[in-house]
Amino acid sequence: MRILNYMNLYSHPVQLSFLKDRTDEFVEVYHAHQGMELLYVHEGNSQVIVNQQIVKLAPGCLFFFRPFQLHRIQLKLGPGSRYIRSLFVFEPSKLDEYLAPFASLRSFFHRLWKEPLEQAQVFEGLPQEAFLSLFDSYRERIANTQPELQLEEEMLFLISLLHQLKPFEAPQQRKDPLQLRSSSIAERVMGWVEQHYMDEFDLRQLADDIHLTPNHVSAAFRQKAGTSITEYLTARRIRQACWLLKMSDLSIQEVGQAIGLTNSSYFCNLFKKHVGLSPNRYRHSVG
Structure with missing residues (x-):
């Protein structure tokens, strides 16, 4: 079993995979990426093992993984179910440069990227139609753009994704330890x-x-x-x-x-x- 899968971002700092059906080719493996990873689930149920926690994923969830953060995804599919996801891996320092004019959005990104984690790394119950529309729009634009403009279009997509995600950020409040669920x-x-x-x-x-x-x-x-x-x-x-x-x-x-x-x-x-x-x-x- 291959444990680590470091996606090479040195030649190009962004790797985008839109609406990929992974049902028949999925391999459960511990892995980590050199860059930051955003995983959005369109269809299928799964669970993520990360940061000494086990977190359930369902359609409309987006999970973020930090650079070199070890994790493992396991499918929990019923008969006839499919696992379709979008996966975006990128060098966070490069995106940070493009976010410089947007102070509030940049602060939000920094919280995802490197501030102490106070809750699970997942956004749940996102409006699927709105996110699908965003993905479809930029998938077509990026596919048809000239090579010299590709990085700019990809960064615009990531900025738009963060902008759409930001309103769903949970309040940044540390829970009382007595209220935390007991660990499995x-x-x-x-x-x-x-x-x-x-x-x-x-x-x-x-x-x-x-x-x-x-x-x-x-x-x-x-x-x-x-x-x-x-x-x-x-x-x-x-x-x-x-x-x-x-x-x-x-x-x-x-x-x-x-x-x-x-x-x-x-x-x-x-x-x-x-x-x-x-x-x-x-x-x-x-x-």
């Missing part, structure tokens, strides 16, 4: 992994820390998240390794140790299996 077992496991992915994994220690038996916690996590604890842990470790390889001067061995894998050969083999490149080749790759 899966979310408690993901929180534990976030604190301990740099250590040698011990299922019994995890189970003890969240007051469950090892068998119970493993079964409950797989049932809710659709994957094993080991797969989720591996995804989190590899995502951190990618960041360290690009952003630090640590040696390959030190990167492995920093994510809880002290055997350098095992780390290199695991990294290549899931990323498609050796750690050294990934470090020196352009994308």
